[in-house]
Amino acid sequence: MIDWAPVSGALGVISCAAKGEPAWPPLALFKAMLLSIWHDLSDVKLAEALDDRASFRRFCGFSASEPTPERTAFVRFRKSLATHGLDKALFEQITRQLKSRAIKVKTGTLVDAAIIASASEADDQGRWVKHKGKPAVHGFKAYVGADADTALVEEVAVTPANVNDGRAGLDALPDNPGEVFADSAYRGDHFGDAVRARGGTPRIVATGMWGRDEAETLGRLAAWNQPIHRIRARIEKIFGTWKRSYGLRRMRWRGLAKAAIQIRLTAIAYNMKRSLKIIAAVG
The missing domain is CATH 1.10.10 (Arc Repressor Mutant, subunit A)
Known part of the structure; x- marks a missing residue:
């Protein structure tokens, strides 16, 4: 392979x-x-x-x-x-080979990020982040752009955990991404313009819409968001596999460079296993 x-x-x-x-x-x-x-x-x-x-x-x-x-x-x-700085080059080399075997027609891209706890809170390149209803985490963010059909990871970006999703997420966009499915954290012109500049169409979860009354507004909001949620949910399985099966519950080593190595190695390992399943299914 x-x-x-x-x-x-x-x-x-x-x-x-x-x-x-x-x-x-x-x-x-x-x-x-x-x-x-x-x-x-x-x-x-x-x-x-x-x-x-x-x-x-x-x-x-x-x-x-x-x-x-x-x-x-x-x-x-x-x-x-x-x-x-070889982790990115190795990821791109192997992913290019796997995509040529597994991805026949590009229709869409899933973009999301996962917070990975740092190896130690003393890691001065990690950062604290707190989401509503969840405990604060010291660590890094792994941004992923994955093919919407095959769930192969095509791009990876790694940042400290406190970086804004809408700005860092564009580094996880592949070229010619098709329809790009992302949650409401990616609203705004910065991310949307980057998607369009690469020839794609943003499909971002909306948090509000205009309507004549509440029922009409909620109906329109649901009609827009439900298809996005259904497709976007596939990327959660990627992060679930990384954390559950590949040990990415926390970083093993300190520093942003080594965090990036661990995440890209995980993406390579995941893509190889995923490609085997795709090729076996169509063969």
């Missing part, structure tokens, strides 16, 4: 050797990072699993008799990803 050659090429600038030790193949470490997302493993547990599980070794390209990386190799690998 994936041609790993261009991924390996993008990773070629990375060397993750400790002083005086041979370097681990960057592609093997990247594949190991995907395994850690799929199985919700810490660095320590990932190192143990690679040493013990034949299927993990095969996926990463290690033979049965080879040594496998220790925890510190993954720490150095993430630092190198952040230094070279």
Whole structure:
């Protein structure tokens, strides 16, 4: 399903050797990072699993008799990803391949954000945010633009948690998005103009409308909002999978750059699993 050659090429600038030790193949470490997302493993547990599980070794390209990386190799690998800013390039490369297999006709885009708690409240790049009726959270926001039909994630943006959705959400818009479905936080010209500039049509949940009387107004509001809610709800399943199955209930590492790495790795892992299901269904 994936041609790993261009991924390996993008990773070629990375060397993750400790002083005086041979370097681990960057592609093997990247594949190991995907395994850690799929199985919700810490660095320590990932190192143990690679040493013990034949299927993990095969996926990463290690033979049965080879040594496998220790925890510190993954720490150095993430630092190198952040230094070279490779998480975005890797996400775009793999997503482009998956979209060519799974998305036949582009009709619409889902845009939304999820708040992810920081690894520690001492993380000075996270921010506090409070929504009505919910406790305050210190962390980051993951903005996602996903295909409305396949639920494949096409774009990802990551910010501190207190950034305004209507302004940051445009960074999660793909080109030629079609109809863009989003909740009322994305009302306003800033987001709507960005959608239209990319050739799309905004379909944003409305909070009020004009009418001759209350019944007519509420009826018009429901007629506009209900189809948007029905389609937009698909993106909640994406965030639910990330948090429930892929360990994205909170960040594992400190800092905005490493938060972005974790979220984009999660998006890659999710897209690969999702594409398998789509291809199997149509095949």
